[in-house]
Amino acid sequence: xxxxxxxxxxxxxxxxxxxxxxxxxxxxxxxxxxxxxxxxxxxxxxxxxxxxxxxxxxxxxxxxxxxxxxxxxxxxxxxxxxxxxxxxxxxxxxxxxxxxxxxxxxxxxxxxxxxxxxxxxxxxxxxxxxxxxxxxxxxxxxxxxxxxxxxxxxxxxxxxxxxxxxxxxxxxxxxxxxxxxxxxxxxxxxxxxxxxxxxxxxxxxxxxxxxxxxxxxxxxxxxxxxxxx
Numbered sequence: 001x002x003x004x005x006x007x008x009x010x011x012x013x014x015x016x017x018x019x020x021x022x023x024x025x026x027x028x029x030x031x032x033x034x035x036x037x038x039x040x041x042x043x044x045x046x047x048x049x050x051x052x053x054x055x056x057x058x059x060x061x062x063x064x065x066x067x068x069x070x071x072x073x074x075x076x077x078x079x080x081x082x083x084x085x086x087x088x089x090x091x092x093x094x095x096x097x098x099x100x101x102x103x104x105x106x107x108x109x110x111x112x113x114x115x116x117x118x119x120x121x122x123x124x125x126x127x128x129x130x131x132x133x134x135x136x137x138x139x140x141x142x143x144x145x146x147x148x149x150x151x152x153x154x155x156x157x158x159x160x161x162x163x164x165x166x167x168x169x170x171x172x173x174x175x176x177x178x179x180x181x182x183x184x185x186x187x188x189x190x191x192x193x194x195x196x197x198x199x200x201x202x203x204x205x206x207x208x209x210x211x212x213x214x215x216x217x218x219x220x221x222x223x224x225x226x227x228x229x
Contacts, residue, residue, distance in 0.1 A: 061173035070127040130163035
């Protein structure tokens with residue numbers, strides 16, 4: 001076989017994602033996912049009483065769930081390019097000579113610090129699934145069986161409503177622990193998956209402004225994988 005004529009499969013053929021729209025990830029098996037970003041908590045600085053209260057609240061939150069969730073933490077090199085860009089623009093527009101010098105020295109300090117130190121940014125996410133009727137689940141979130149074309153009942157709007165009701169339960173439960181939460185919209189979901197699947201490329205090439213696209217950004221999938229994030 002002439003390898004030069006072999007059809008090169010698109011990267012999308014290997015992703016478990018069919019589509020991302022309206023802040024919802026639609027998987028190849030027609031199940032849905034929402035992603036909630038969660039703030040961190042400095043547990044070590046809490047008193048023993050506060051630690052016990054946090055553990056008890058989190059235990060109660062987990063025990064109250066009647067559906068699976070996936071907790072994901074990511075680490076990536078801290079990107080301050082946009083922040084530095086705004087500072088450089090301030091330097092150009094600054095009319096006070098002293099403030100202009102001080103701002104430029106601050107920029108130089110930040111750039112040197114980023115160059116010499118490997119500063120990492122850690123983020124935490126909760127992936128919330130919803131499996132419509134016809135999508136079989138065996139085990140946990142990651143073990144989804146698809147037998148041919150699943151007989152999905154109901155429409156996307158109804159499935160999304162049910163998914164968001166689960167998301168609300170997650171947010172309320174985590175708020176009770178003292179954590180702040182926010183549901184990722186379509187743009188943030190695209191950026192998250194882009195940086196997750198392209199960590200090296202994402203450091204040097206940012207994702208284009210998704211608002212400028214007129215068609216769905218991620219559409220179509222191929223081989224199923226036991227992945228949910």
